[in-house]
Amino acid sequence: VQEQNLRIPGPTPLPPQVREAMARQMINHRGPEYAAIQAEVLEGLRHFFRTEHEVLLITGSGTGGLEAAIVNTLSPGEPVLAVSIGVFGDRFARIAEAYGAQVRKLDVPWGQAVTPDALAASLASGPAVRAVLLTCNETSTGAMNDLATLAPVIHAAPGAPLLLVDAISALGAIDLPMDSLGIDVLITGSQKAWMAPPGTTMLGVSPRAWEAHARARMPRFYWDFSTQRQSQQKGQSAWTPDVVTVIALQVALRMMRDEGREAIFARHARVAAFTQRGLEDIGLSLFAAPGCRSRTVTAATVPDGVDTSELLRYARTERGVVIAGGQDRLAGRMIRLGHMGWVDEPDISPAIEALAEGLARQGFLIPTATGA
Numbered sequence: 001v002q003e004q005n006l007r008i009p010g011p012t013p014l015p016p017q018v019r020e021a022m023a024r025q026m027i028n029h030r031g032p033e034y035a036a037i038q039a040e041v042l043e044g045l046r047h048f049f050r051t052e053h054e055v056l057l058i059t060g061s062g063t064g065g066l067e068a069a070i071v072n073t074l075s076p077g078e079p080v081l082a083v084s085i086g087v088f089g090d091r092f093a094r095i096a097e098a099y100g101a102q103v104r105k106l107d108v109p110w111g112q113a114v115t116p117d118a119l120a121a122s123l124a125s126g127p128a129v130r131a132v133l134l135t136c137n138e139t140s141t142g143a144m145n146d147l148a149t150l151a152p153v154i155h156a157a158p159g160a161p162l163l164l165v166d167a168i169s170a171l172g173a174i175d176l177p178m179d180s181l182g183i184d185v186l187i188t189g190s191q192k193a194w195m196a197p198p199g200t201t202m203l204g205v206s207p208r209a210w211e212a213h214a215r216a217r218m219p220r221f222y223w224d225f226s227t228q229r230q231s232q233q234k235g236q237s238a239w240t241p242d243v244v245t246v247i248a249l250q251v252a253l254r255m256m257r258d259e260g261r262e263a264i265f266a267r268h269a270r271v272a273a274f275t276q277r278g279l280e281d282i283g284l285s286l287f288a289a290p291g292c293r294s295r296t297v298t299a300a301t302v303p304d305g306v307d308t309s310e311l312l313r314y315a316r317t318e319r320g321v322v323i324a325g326g327q328d329r330l331a332g333r334m335i336r337l338g339h340m341g342w343v344d345e346p347d348i349s350p351a352i353e354a355l356a357e358g359l360a361r362q363g364f365l366i367p368t369a370t371g372a
């Protein structure tokens with residue numbers, strides 16, 4: 001298969017070392033070899049979650065991780081505030097509704113982040129809630145919430161609600177210190193900044209979340225935190241794990257430790273700024289408001305009259321660059337470029353050039369030089 005420059009916001013490209021590790025023979029998932037790999041992965045994850053607490057590895061996609069966070073900490077009928085800044089915030093709210101939580105929603109215009117004031121006002125406007133659901137990085141809009149300013153607002157709210165954070169497309173690329181921010185369940189997915197394939201969701205669980213778990217009555221079986229914790233304490237996984245992804249994570253986390261946390265965060269900030277500049281230079285409008293632009297995915301709207309699906313088709317078939325379109329009500333109007341995990345500026349330049357060429361073929365001339 002010809003190599004593609006995969007520039008969607010996950011799954012993300014895999015480094016060669018990770019791909020090689022994935023080609024190995026299968027191992028016993030209840031044997032010592034698996035136990036050693038899992039222990040190393042959990043230790044590596046704790047370093048990036050910046051937590052002293054337990055991290056759980058559960059086979060499933062990110063959405064499964066969101067569902068696990070809800071069913072393990074809440075009971076039917078409990079009031080919850082779901083802060084939504086886009087498609088994935090909406091999904092988190094819908095999961096809570098599906099399990100019978102009493103969901104109050106704070107809908108923020110797409111392309112913006114929630115402000116501490118708006119969050120405080122929303123928390124003050126109704127009865128105390130048991131939990132706040134928050135997306136760190138909204139992959140559908142390229143906007144990012146600032147947990148450092150939002151977390152204290154939630155901790156100060158009546159009843160000290162639990163803070164459940166969807167960091168699926170953020171963690172590993174941006175600094176999100178779970179313990180010092182007081183995050184109760186922090187959720188991510190292997191296929192995003194972790195340089196591993198889809199298959200595993202990783203969840204940090206605080207002591208307060210464990211207390212809530214002991215009382216939470218939402219139905220659960222596969223996703224039960226206690227079952228997974230007991231198995232992890234024996235070096236196993238409750239159910240047959242996605243062994244290949246766990247092996248991939250072991251290698252990827254070694255690479256991440258070698259590069260260093262701060263260097264990884266700085267690289268993502270740099271590549272994000274490069275991507276934003278490049279897209280603006282070719283005449284696209286960044287969708288997220290200045291000040292809340294994501295460091296892992298950039299969303300931009302195309303000029304009126306551009307056929308977005310033709311633009312994406314051109315980039316894919318003529319230039320080998322795979323770029324995502326818009327989701328939900330943004331479909332047809334937006335392109336989204338992923339820049340998390342194994343990525344640097346030279347991976348982005350060809351994507352911007354491909355878009356510039358595709359726009360030119362539709363008669364849209366580039367106002368300035370390309371971002372390359």
Ligand SMILES: Cc1ncc(COP(=O)(O)O)c(C=O)c1O
Pocket residue numbers: 009010061062063064088135137138139166167168169189
């Ligand atoms: C912010 C966010 N939340 C949730 C999800 C859902 O994850 P998955 O597609 O792995 O179920 C994604 C995936 O793109 C995401 O970016």
